[in-house]
Amino acid sequence: MLALNKVRFQQGDFVLSADFLVPTGARVAVIGPSGGGKSTFLNGIAGFIAADAGKVLWDGEVMPDHPGRRPLSILFQDNNLFPHLSVMDNVAVGISPDMRLSQAQREKVSAALDQVGLADKSATYPRDLSGGQLGRVGLARVLLRQRPLLLLDEPFSALGPALKDEMLDVLRGILDATATTALMVTHDPKDALAFANQAILVADRCATAPQPIQQLFKAPPPALRAYLGSRT
Amino acid sequence: MADSTIAIILRIILGGAVLAALLVFSIGTAVAVATQGQGLGILSVADWLAIRFTLWQACISAGLSVGIAIPVARALARQSFIGRQGLITLLGAPFILPVIVGVLGLLAVFGRAGWISDFLTWAGFARLSIYGPPGVILAHVFFNLPLATRFLLQGWAAVPAERFRVVHSLAASPWAYFRLIEWPLLRTVLPGAFLLIFLLCLTSFAVALAVGGGPKGTTIELAIYQAFRLDFDLSKAASLAVVQFSLCGGVAVLAFLVPLPQTDGLGLDRLPQRFDAYGHRTADCIWIFCATAFLVMPLSAILFRGVGHIHNLPHQVIVASLTSLLIALTSTIVCIAMALSLALTFACRGIAARNLAEGVGILGLATSPLVVGTGLFLMIFPFAQPMIFAVPITASVNAMMALPFALRVLMPAVREIYTDYLHLRCSLNMTQWVWLSRIVLPRLRRPLGFAAGLAVALSMGDLGVIALFSDPDLQTLPLMLYRLMGAYRMDQAAGVAVVLVAQSLVLFWIFDRGGRGYVGSK
Numbered sequence A: 001m002l003a004l005n006k007v008r009f010q011q012g013d014f015v016l017s018a019d020f021l022v023p024t025g026a027r028v029a030v031i032g033p034s035g036g037g038k039s040t041f042l043n044g045i046a047g048f049i050a051a052d053a054g055k056v057l058w059d060g061e062v063m064p065d066h067p068g069r070r071p072l073s074i075l076f077q078d079n080n081l082f083p084h085l086s087v088m089d090n091v092a093v094g095i096s097p098d099m100r101l102s103q104a105q106r107e108k109v110s111a112a113l114d115q116v117g118l119a120d121k122s123a124t125y126p127r128d129l130s131g132g133q134l135g136r137v138g139l140a141r142v143l144l145r146q147r148p149l150l151l152l153d154e155p156f157s158a159l160g161p162a163l164k165d166e167m168l169d170v171l172r173g174i175l176d177a178t179a180t181t182a183l184m185v186t187h188d189p190k191d192a193l194a195f196a197n198q199a200i201l202v203a204d205r206c207a208t209a210p211q212p213i214q215q216l217f218k219a220p221p222p223a224l225r226a227y228l229g230s231r232t
Numbered sequence B: 001m002a003d004s005t006i007a008i009i010l011r012i013i014l015g016g017a018v019l020a021a022l023l024v025f026s027i028g029t030a031v032a033v034a035t036q037g038q039g040l041g042i043l044s045v046a047d048w049l050a051i052r053f054t055l056w057q058a059c060i061s062a063g064l065s066v067g068i069a070i071p072v073a074r075a076l077a078r079q080s081f082i083g084r085q086g087l088i089t090l091l092g093a094p095f096i097l098p099v100i101v102g103v104l105g106l107l108a109v110f111g112r113a114g115w116i117s118d119f120l121t122w123a124g125f126a127r128l129s130i131y132g133p134p135g136v137i138l139a140h141v142f143f144n145l146p147l148a149t150r151f152l153l154q155g156w157a158a159v160p161a162e163r164f165r166v167v168h169s170l171a172a173s174p175w176a177y178f179r180l181i182e183w184p185l186l187r188t189v190l191p192g193a194f195l196l197i198f199l200l201c202l203t204s205f206a207v208a209l210a211v212g213g214g215p216k217g218t219t220i221e222l223a224i225y226q227a228f229r230l231d232f233d234l235s236k237a238a239s240l241a242v243v244q245f246s247l248c249g250g251v252a253v254l255a256f257l258v259p260l261p262q263t264d265g266l267g268l269d270r271l272p273q274r275f276d277a278y279g280h281r282t283a284d285c286i287w288i289f290c291a292t293a294f295l296v297m298p299l300s301a302i303l304f305r306g307v308g309h310i311h312n313l314p315h316q317v318i319v320a321s322l323t324s325l326l327i328a329l330t331s332t333i334v335c336i337a338m339a340l341s342l343a344l345t346f347a348c349r350g351i352a353a354r355n356l357a358e359g360v361g362i363l364g365l366a367t368s369p370l371v372v373g374t375g376l377f378l379m380i381f382p383f384a385q386p387m388i389f390a391v392p393i394t395a396s397v398n399a400m401m402a403l404p405f406a407l408r409v410l411m412p413a414v415r416e417i418y419t420d421y422l423h424l425r426c427s428l429n430m431t432q433w434v435w436l437s438r439i440v441l442p443r444l445r446r447p448l449g450f451a452a453g454l455a456v457a458l459s460m461g462d463l464g465v466i467a468l469f470s471d472p473d474l475q476t477l478p479l480m481l482y483r484l485m486g487a488y489r490m491d492q493a494a495g496v497a498v499v500l501v502a503q504s505l506v507l508f509w510i511f512d513r514g515g516r517g518y519v520g521s522k
Helices: A038-046 A087-092 A103-115 A131-145 A161-178 A189-195 A213-218 A222-228 B005-036 B045-078 B084-090 B099-110 B115-122 B133-157 B161-169 B174-203 B206-211 B220-229 B234-257 B278-312 B316-346 B351-366 B369-380 B386-428 B432-460 B465-469 B477-486 B490-516
Strands: A002-011 A014-022 A027-031 A051-058 A072-075 A149-153 A181-185 A198-203
Touching: A002 A038, A014 A038, A014 A198, A027 A038, A027 A189, A038 A051, A038 A072, A038 A149, A038 A181, A038 A198, A038 B161, A072 A131, A072 B161, A087 A103, A087 A131, A103 A131, A131 A161, A161 A189, A181 A189, A189 A213, A198 A213, A198 A222, B005 B234, B005 B316, B005 B351, B005 B369, B005 B386, B045 B084, B045 B133, B045 B174, B045 B220, B045 B234, B045 B278, B084 B133, B084 B278, B099 B115, B099 B133, B099 B206, B099 B278, B099 B477, B099 B490, B133 B174, B133 B206, B133 B278, B161 B174, B174 B234, B174 B351, B206 B220, B206 B477, B220 B234, B220 B369, B220 B465, B234 B351, B234 B369, B278 B490, B316 B351, B316 B386, B316 B432, B316 B477, B316 B490, B351 B386, B369 B386, B369 B465, B386 B432, B386 B465, B432 B490, B465 B477, B477 B490
Parallel strands: A027 A181, A027 A198, A072 A149, A149 A181
Antiparallel strands: A002 A014, A002 A051
16 A cells, blocks of 8 residues: 655655645646646655655555655656667566566566566667557556556557557556555546546645545646546 | 749858868868878888877777766766856866867976975975877877767666666666666767767877977877977978878777767756765765866966966067957857858758768867868969968868858758748748848847857867977967967966966857857847
């Protein structure tokens, strides 16, 4: 379980506060107006921004300061992959950043690539992949890392509708198999509804506790209503 | 397109004329020296040593500049501290600093009578002497370390912020960090940076003139100068010039294959947020401190020493200053006119234009002022006394030397205007005149100001052809400074250095500032 215990994240003049729990296995959409602090929120949980008050806990323990020691994986919209590494190595850095793999680890990497449907691309370089395939490589890395928490910062926003649905399917498959808790920042209400069962609203310098997403969209609070406009 | 046929033809004639002039200056002078040269047979052992030393010092200087720049740029990229932006701006200063002033400053710190020698004698050691190879290399590193550092900083700035985050979320070891982030960056930037600096060290003349010399420390450029001025052996000068031209040509061909880094160095103000800053603070601070001291100490030494001697400078300083001003302004006008014609003619011609700009840039960098000077001398000699033309020749060679940099600034700006506004121009049916005077030139004001600032400062500080062509009555500020150094009047030399730096900076500032005045631009 992810616990945000009276946390404050500060980035320049911008301050964001949060105080709530996210149950294990939840699929949460993080929504709100742009500039409202969605990315600050995610970067804070990931450890890229240190909390200047309060604590971020996982299963009752304070998360380590270093982002790499936190029990989580993170996927961004772009630049998740290293252009000078093969697909195989790009996935392998998920468990061994030095890329020195044992035989068992090598097999795990292949299995992860297999699972996202890229078994035949392991020697390819990112420049030769399509947008959808790039996304799959990122997901294979997430799969391999087996961290209990997954943070997604608009990972599929640049993809077309069909491709986006496809990626969401792959993602759902991974989450179903592993009981991972997932937080996904998105600016598209449709994506939020398709992916999540709960939603965290980030607006006015405050992240609110997760609520059932259907309910939230049916009776949006003023900040959300302003953001959604007439599209409810 | 809204251009009339006449306008298009005019533009092509203009651009073609500039190109032709460039070719006469670079290739034409080379042909002139080639026909006058008497082959490699007349080169003495000393000349062959000079050729070897030239290549060797260029290699060592480029290697040291690039090698030291790696930790310095890394430190600057990941640490944030007060004055960081100022320091990065300062890294651009050696580019417009007159070479001879830099050398004088280095002598004041590292020379026989310099600060470090004073300290060493106090501590009971012998004094340093940097004349010869160590001085040449030291000066080349002084001028090129900042350049290499800026190239690498640009490389760091081009790494997407997400990539640092991915690496940190993977808990990467220092080795993994190097492989994932730093190695690809170095692999992209280093070959071009090394080659560019190698080329600059190959064609540098003022450094060799001031601290080089002797059997172990003579470069080809210096040997040309000596054959020309001391022995008046024109055929030997020509043969050496052929060697120099071939070497530079060879490197230029290599440079065409390896992408050279951009030399304008703008836009370094934003760097990605770094999470590894803390662990390396001590080492980074040491690197930043040492590099800053190395750059700042020579300049402060000159200021310190020179300011007190401005009032008792020989009165010739006024004439020299006016001569420098005349040459610099003429060369700036010529340089900007050439750059603007080339940019307007070729900016909207796609890939050909980019190759052309690149080609002119490399040609300008690979052309040695002394080869051009020797060639022009040989071309004029049968008809007139070449020394009469010292001022116009110096101004035009300086213009050509500054052209690559002006073109690097102007070409992208012109291309941007064409891509952004050409459709609008066509749909509004603007005439050529309105388009140029109301749209292109006002929008170009800022890059034009900056390019003119670079050209004027480079020409002010130049000590190349003028040394070849001048008689005792004609001197520019850099030449006067060199002559005072030669006469061991170091206090007065420092005074002239202060005047020279002040004049260069004020001119640069006026042009650059003038470019920023337009209300409509950001």
